[in-house]
Amino acid sequence: xxxxxxxxxxxDKWEVQLRKGCLELAILAAxxxxxxxxxxxLRRLEADSDLIISEGTVYPLLSRLKTLGLxxxxxxxxxxxxxxxxxSLTAAGKQRGREMAGMWARFSSSMAKLLAPLVxxx
Amino acid sequence: MTIPKDANQxxxxxxxxxxxQFRSFNDQQVAEIVAELRSHIxxxxxxxxxxTPSQVDAILAAxxxxxxxxxxxxxxxxxxxxxxxxxxxxxxxxxxxWASLSVAGFFVLLGSVxxxxxxxxxxxxxxxxxxxxxxxxxxxxxxxxxDSEFSFRMGFGTVPAGRDLLGWWIVPLGLLAGCAxxxxxxxxxxxxARQYRKSGVLPRS
Numbered sequence: 001x002x003x004x005x006x007x008x009x010x011x012d013k014w015e016v017q018l019r020k021g022c023l024e025l026a027i028l029a030a031x032x033x034x035x036x037x038x039x040x041x042l043r044r045l046e047a048d049s050d051l052i053i054s055e056g057t058v059y060p061l062l063s064r065l066k067t068l069g070l071x072x073x074x075x076x077x078x079x080x081x082x083x084x085x086x087x088s089l090t091a092a093g094k095q096r097g098r099e100m101a102g103m104w105a106r107f108s109s110s111m112a113k114l115l116a117p118l119v120x121x122x
Numbered sequence: 123m124t125i126p127k128d129a130n131q132x133x134x135x136x137x138x139x140x141x142x143q144f145r146s147f148n149d150q151q152v153a154e155i156v157a158e159l160r161s162h163i164x165x166x167x168x169x170x171x172x173x174t175p176s177q178v179d180a181i182l183a184a185x186x187x188x189x190x191x192x193x194x195x196x197x198x199x200x201x202x203x204x205x206x207x208x209x210x211x212x213x214x215x216x217x218x219x220w221a222s223l224s225v226a227g228f229f230v231l232l233g234s235v236x237x238x239x240x241x242x243x244x245x246x247x248x249x250x251x252x253x254x255x256x257x258x259x260x261x262x263x264x265x266x267x268x269d270s271e272f273s274f275r276m277g278f279g280t281v282p283a284g285r286d287l288l289g290w291w292i293v294p295l296g297l298l299a300g301c302a303x304x305x306x307x308x309x310x311x312x313x314x315a316r317q318y319r320k321s322g323v324l325p326r327s
Contacts, residue, residue, distance in 0.1 A: 039165050056186035060194035067202035085158045
């Protein structure tokens with residue numbers, strides 16, 4: 001067990017929230033090219049990002065996006081013998097994805113400028 | 123892939139526990155959630171290649187406990203529903219689900235019921251004042267023992283023994299205070315749900 005360090009703990013919490021905050025946009029982005037089922041979305045996020053906090057986080061989030069009308073779900077029979085729930089973006093989901101991506105681009109470029117001295121380690 | 127009996131029992135026990143957490147969701151929603159998670163578990167077993175009980179344990183641990191997982195579904199749902207519609211009835215219905223699951227949810231529900239109740243009382247009294255000008259309002263009542271208490275009167279029945287504190291001011295003030303209480307209660311309930319969601323109850327994988 002690592003020793004208790006309140007600063008480290010606060011930094012960890014911040015990181016968890018940062019990831020969670022990005023997860024919604026990341027899921028919309030993963031679905032941009034076409035429909036995927038839950039595990040494929042998880043795989044995509046694991047391969048292309050380090051956003052996954054827990055596998056259990058993604059399924060409730062997909063259900064939330066469905067309630068918001070940003071994605072739709074459909075059951076498809078598979079060769080594996082059990083059906084899988086495939087998600088795809090609705091028109092509202094595409095719209096939201098574009099808006100969020102635009103905000104993200106503006107936000108990250110201004111943060112990158114601001115953080116440049118910290119990253120250089122001065 | 124065939125799943126051995128002991129591994130399958132573990133999976134079904136987990137899903138049964140999860141199902142039990144969703145007492146207040148409608149059957150269709152619960153069936154979909156459970157079917158989706160079963161499909162996830164079976165897919166992961168397929169990838170792992172061996173369906174031993176310890177493999178199942180690892181997959182279930184990565185999902186979180188049934189309580190934690192259901193908690194995420196419910197709070198995510200409370201917030202999503204509230205974003206779609208801010209109707210107090212909708213919010214109360216969602217909070218009711220959350221309360222059936224956790225102590226935190228119970229207290230948020232309790233606070234929200236109180237907030238909405240007093241908000242509704244303020245608004246009702248303000249609306250009824252023009253119909254019952256002599257009796258409706260916020261009264262300071264005196265009883266036989268000399269104790270006094272504040273009382274909201276809808277104005278049905280006789281003139282109470284005491285003093286009408288606000289008179290006609292109850293109409294604008296009541297409407298204002300009532301609407302403010304309803305708004306604050308809604309915001310507070312959503313804030314609590316958001317905090318709960320942010321608190322990171324699920325383990326890192």
